[in-house]
Amino acid sequence: MKIAVCIKQVPDTTDVKIDPKTNTLVREGVASITNPFDEYAVEEALLIREKLGGEIHVISMGPPQAIEVLKNALAIGVDKVYLVSDRAFAGADTLATAYTVAKTIQTVVGDVDLVICGKQAIDGDTAQVGPGIATRLGIPQLTYVSKIKEINLEKKKIIVERLLEYGREIVESSLPALLTVVKDINEPRLPSLLGIKKAAKAQIPTLTAKDVGADENRIGLKGSPTWVTRVFSPEARGGGGEVLKGELPEVVPLLVNKLMDTKFIK
Amino acid sequence: MAKLSIDKDACTGCESCIPSCPFGALSMKEGIAVVDEKCTFCGACVDVCPVTAITLEKEEKAVTIDITAYKDVWIFIEHEFGKVGSVSFELLGEGRKLAGAIGCKLCGMLFGDKENVDKFAKEAIAYGAEKVYVMESPLLKEYRTDPYAKAAVDLIRKYKPEVVLFGATTQGRDFAGTVATTIEAGLTADCTGLDIDLETKYLKQTRPAFGGNIMATILDYPNYRPQMSTVRPKVFAMPSRDDSRKGEIIRETLQMTEDQIRTKIVEFIKGAETVNLADAEIIVSGGRGVGGPEGFKPIRELAEVLGAAVGSSRAAVDSGWIPYEHQVGQTGRTVRPKIYIACGISGSIQHQAGMKTSDIIVAINKDIEAPIFKIATYGLVGDLFTVVPMLTQEFKKRLGR
Numbered sequence: 001m002k003i004a005v006c007i008k009q010v011p012d013t014t015d016v017k018i019d020p021k022t023n024t025l026v027r028e029g030v031a032s033i034t035n036p037f038d039e040y041a042v043e044e045a046l047l048i049r050e051k052l053g054g055e056i057h058v059i060s061m062g063p064p065q066a067i068e069v070l071k072n073a074l075a076i077g078v079d080k081v082y083l084v085s086d087r088a089f090a091g092a093d094t095l096a097t098a099y100t101v102a103k104t105i106q107t108v109v110g111d112v113d114l115v116i117c118g119k120q121a122i123d124g125d126t127a128q129v130g131p132g133i134a135t136r137l138g139i140p141q142l143t144y145v146s147k148i149k150e151i152n153l154e155k156k157k158i159i160v161e162r163l164l165e166y167g168r169e170i171v172e173s174s175l176p177a178l179l180t181v182v183k184d185i186n187e188p189r190l191p192s193l194l195g196i197k198k199a200a201k202a203q204i205p206t207l208t209a210k211d212v213g214a215d216e217n218r219i220g221l222k223g224s225p226t227w228v229t230r231v232f233s234p235e236a237r238g239g240g241g242e243v244l245k246g247e248l249p250e251v252v253p254l255l256v257n258k259l260m261d262t263k264f265i266k
Numbered sequence: 267m268a269k270l271s272i273d274k275d276a277c278t279g280c281e282s283c284i285p286s287c288p289f290g291a292l293s294m295k296e297g298i299a300v301v302d303e304k305c306t307f308c309g310a311c312v313d314v315c316p317v318t319a320i321t322l323e324k325e326e327k328a329v330t331i332d333i334t335a336y337k338d339v340w341i342f343i344e345h346e347f348g349k350v351g352s353v354s355f356e357l358l359g360e361g362r363k364l365a366g367a368i369g370c371k372l373c374g375m376l377f378g379d380k381e382n383v384d385k386f387a388k389e390a391i392a393y394g395a396e397k398v399y400v401m402e403s404p405l406l407k408e409y410r411t412d413p414y415a416k417a418a419v420d421l422i423r424k425y426k427p428e429v430v431l432f433g434a435t436t437q438g439r440d441f442a443g444t445v446a447t448t449i450e451a452g453l454t455a456d457c458t459g460l461d462i463d464l465e466t467k468y469l470k471q472t473r474p475a476f477g478g479n480i481m482a483t484i485l486d487y488p489n490y491r492p493q494m495s496t497v498r499p500k501v502f503a504m505p506s507r508d509d510s511r512k513g514e515i516i517r518e519t520l521q522m523t524e525d526q527i528r529t530k531i532v533e534f535i536k537g538a539e540t541v542n543l544a545d546a547e548i549i550v551s552g553g554r555g556v557g558g559p560e561g562f563k564p565i566r567e568l569a570e571v572l573g574a575a576v577g578s579s580r581a582a583v584d585s586g587w588i589p590y591e592h593q594v595g596q597t598g599r600t601v602r603p604k605i606y607i608a609c610g611i612s613g614s615i616q617h618q619a620g621m622k623t624s625d626i627i628v629a630i631n632k633d634i635e636a637p638i639f640k641i642a643t644y645g646l647v648g649d650l651f652t653v654v655p656m657l658t659q660e661f662k663k664r665l666g667r
Contacts, residue, residue, distance in 0.1 A: 011290065013477050013596065013615055030290060036597050063303045091268055091307040094455070098447060122596050123476055126455035131411075131443030140528040141411055143440045146590075159532065163591060164436045165544040166346065170532040177528075183597050184590040221268045221307050222325060225452030225490035226471075230483040231288055231310035234474065237622060243634070243645035252656045255628070255644055260664060262626060264547060264604035265572060 001054030001153060003045045003114045004105050006133065007038035007073060009066040010123040034069040037118025040181045042073055043188040044148065045116055052151060055079040057109045061089065061101055067204055074199035075191035082108060086208040091221030094124075098132025099218050100209075105137060107213040113153065115178040119144060127180070134178035142173055146184040151175075268307040268324045272299050276319035283311040283320060288480050308482070329488050333428075336491040339365040340399070340427040342418070343376040343390050344437050346409070350386050352504065352545070353433030357497060358393040359505030360460060361431060364469070367462035370428065374398040377417050377520075379407040391513035393505055398513060399425065403520040405527065409437050412527045415444040417520050422449055424518070427492045429469050431460075434496035435544070442496050452486035454495045456600075458623070459483075469493040477596050477619030499544065500602040537591060541575040548605045549624075551577035551594055552587075553617075555610015555631065555650055559587040564654040565609055571661045577601065577621075579611045595620035609650040613638025630654065 012033040034042075045056045058073045060066045061084040070081040084104050092100065105112060115137070120127035127143070134141035146163040149170065156175040161168050163182050191199070209219055217223060244251040259265055279297040286292075291304035292311060299320075309322045339361045344351045358372065365372040374390035376383060376398055383402045390398050401417040422430065422445070430445075432438035434456045446453035459472035463485075471484045471493075486493040543549065550569040552562050562576065569576045577594040578587070594601050596616040606624035611617060613629070613636055621627070622641050629642035630653050639645040646653055661667075 011476070013619075065304075087303060090303070090305060094443070094453065095447060095450065124455075125475065125477070127439045128443040128446070128453055128455055131440060132447040135415075135444050135447035141440070141444065142529070144436050162436075166542055167534055167536040169534050171529050172532050173529040182590070183593075225450070225486050226454055226484050227324070227487055228306075228308040228310075228482050229470075229485050230313075231286075231308055232481050232483075234478060234481050237627075237641050242643065243639060243647060248648055248653065248656060251646060252653065252660055255646055256657065256660045256664060258644060259605060259626070259628070262605065264626070265661070265665070 001048060001052045001114070002110075002112045003048060003054060003056045003116060004109050004112045005038070005041050005045045005056060005058045005073075005078070006101055006115065006117045006129070007042065007058060007060050007069055008035045008118075008121045009033070009060065009062050009069045010035045010121055013122060032065065032068065034072055035118055035121045035123075037120060037122070037181065037183065039118075039188040040183060040185050041116040041118050042076060042078065043186045044179075044181055046077060046189070047186060048114070048148070048151065052153065054113075057082070057112075059084060059101060059104050059109070061085070061097060061104075064206070070204055071199045071202070072191065074202055075195035076189060077195060081204055083204055083206045084212060085206050088209045088216060088220050091224060092219060093224035093226045094126050094128035094132055095225055096219050096223035098129050098136055099223065100212065100214055101129065102133045102136030103214045104207060104212040105133070108207060108211070111176075113176050114158070115139070115176070117178065117180045119180045119182050130178060130180035137176075137178070139176045139178055140173045141178045141180070142171060143180045145179045145181045148179075148185075268322070270301050270305050270307060270320065270322050272301060273319040273321070274298055276317050278317055278319075280316060282314050282316060286311050286314040288476060331489055331491060333488050333491055336426045336428040338371045338373050338427050339368065339429040340373045340375050340431070340492075341390075341395065342430065342432045342438065342441070343374045343386055343398075344409070344433055344435065345378065345382060345386055346437065348382070350389055351433055351435060351437075351499075353435060353438070353497070353499035354390075355393045356499065356502040356504055357431045357433065358390065358395060360497070360502040362394045362505065364429060364460060364462055368428065368467050371396045373427070375418065375421060375430070377401045377406040377414055379404050382407065387515050388509075391511050392507045392509045394511070396513050397516060399516050399518065401518050401520045405520060405522065405524055408531060409441070410527060410529055410531065411440055411444055412529065413520060413522050414441055415448065416522045418445045419448050420521060421518060422492060430492045430494045432494070432496045434498045438496050442494060446494050450490065451492055451494050452490050454484045457495045457497045458501050460495065460497065469495070471495045477615065478622060479615075498600070498602065539575060541569070541573060543575045543577060543592070543594070543599055543601055546575035546601070546603050548572050548574035548607070549577045549594070549601055549603045550574045550607045550609065551579065551611060551621075552582055552609050552650075553579035553611030554581040554585075556582060556587065561651075562588055564651060564658065568607070568654050568658045568661070571658050571665065571667055574607075577606075579614075579617050608638050608642070609654055611638055612636045613641065
């Protein structure tokens with residue numbers, strides 16, 4: 001069983017504060033973490049390896065400091081990690097990113113049985129790169145996976161449960177396939193002390209556009225159909241906290257009045 | 267390659283640009299601003315520099331496609347369990363405005379079996395579609411990525427729409443990513459605002475990022491068409507339905523057989539909840555303050571009286587008090603109800619990311635310092651176990667339930 005896992009380094013939003021004066025994001029001193037959904041992806045790969053054996057290759061595309069998330073993955077026990085980093089990748093949108101990651105899997109990792117990604121990254125929130133990679137690799141995608149029910153390597157089949165708006169869909173797919181996973185799927189483990197020590201010493205290869213065999217016209221801003229033209233702060237919420245004062249037997253009916261007046265309660 | 271340059275002589279070291287960068291790529295070095303490799307060339311800093319010391323050069327590529335060949339605004343009509351998703355109708359309403367601004371037609375794109383297609387094409391027309399492009403096949407009865415993507419890609423290649431919009435639902439997001447990759451078009455996720463540039467007639471797509479803490483407006487470079495977006499449900503108003511409207515139905519055949527489809531739906535297990543978070547007009551949510559699984563009892567009772575869905579914060583889910591599908595927030599669901607009642611939820615930035623665009627937010631919390639009160643329309647300081655049952659009683663009285 002050969003599994004590729006794609007992870008992303010994101011700013012830790014527990015650290016993010018809004019400047020109350022300018023209403024902009026205060027990013028100074030914000031720590032970077034592994035995208036939470038990707039931790040479930042790594043954990044699921046480890047659980048599969050425990051059952052079926054095999055190897056786990058973890059890829060992260062990003063600036064040089066993204067090496068930290070790969071060290072974490074190594075510390076938890078994955079087999080190989082790759083940092084895909086090149087100034088030529090900067091400004092990549094989801095189309096160019098999916099192209100680059102798919103190229104990396106094809107060129108460097110080779111034939112895989114499974115690709116696992118988090119449902120989405122918490123900075124961009126697009127959920128587009130997973131399906132993009134699957135399409136580039138020409139393999140089926142199973143998104144929003146909350147449980148792997150069965151993997152049959154001989155028959156090249158997988159059965160998963162997908163968490164959708166109205167319930168859970170059980171789907172069977174051929175392998176290789178790409179999964180994007182939601183939080184419900186497992187509980188990520190913490191690295192061991194030994195793992196952390198080992199990871200600290202590990203040499204992590206950095207792959208450039210050339211190393212992954214990427215066409216320079218299809219990467220970075222150049223290979224991106226979508227361009228950000230304006231970034232701004234959202235409008236602050238109007239109203240901003242009318243705290244109803246008084247004794248509960250008075251304020252509760254007052255609140256009910258206000259809500260009934262909205263006509264939203266039928 | 268694109269390049270962001272900072273004019274060392276012009277920079278006054280005022281630091282205005284530093285907080286403007288959503289990626290933390292700017293810093294001060296010896297009194298002037300410098301940019302590092304985290305820069306994604308978004309240009310947010312360019313506009314804030316008071317002395318125009320920052321310039322962004324993007325390598326302009328020659329436009330190699332004939333964009334005038336791309337016409338009309340298309341809306342993907344999604345359906346599940348014999349019902350069209352309300353987001354598709356909302357998009358027909360918004361699409362009408364976009365088509366008006368461009369000066370083109372508004373069309374639906376609909377896939378399904380015979381029963382689906384006959385019924386839903388009429389509905390799409392009633393909600394404003396002038397044409398509906400249809401593929402009908404038993405293989406398209408339920409959404410599956412392979413046949414739906416094949417159908418959409420074939421239609422888009424043949425008829426060349428200028429804009430294609432999908433609902434940002436699990437189905438729309440699964441689907442649109444595949445279609446956009448196959449035809450190599452731009453796709454902007456989870457938009458909350460759409461507009462047409464008056465001069466170029468290009469689609470301006472606005473979306474939240476970083477958990478809703480910043481907004482970005484995105485354009486598709488004219489070498490790529492159609493311009494595609496997924497759009498959040500409940501952002502745009504439901505248009506009026508008029509069953510007397512006439513529209514044209516264009517039928518094409520799906521060029522795919524069952525053995526070419528790589529997935530099979532084995533079973534669907536419907537959620538236990540009577541009211542779903544995605545559809546709910548009212549949500550009553552419980553957080554750490556509910557204290558345990560039994561603490562959701564008063565929350566559920568209030569929800570029942572109001573016909574509301576039950577939500578929760580991450581803290582309650584991680585403590586095992588309620589299943590994950592109820593979680594609202596950054597690692598759960600994003601909701602946009604008319605009324606969101608947060609009970610015993612402090613309102614972390616992650617929780618806010620999933621609910622702060624609700625029309626009305628009611629906060630019930632013991633701690634007056636809780637951040638939830640800052641975004642609440644109405645706040646009530648008190649113990650939820652006292653307040654919530656009182657609310658339930660009062661609503662019962664008013665509603666005669």
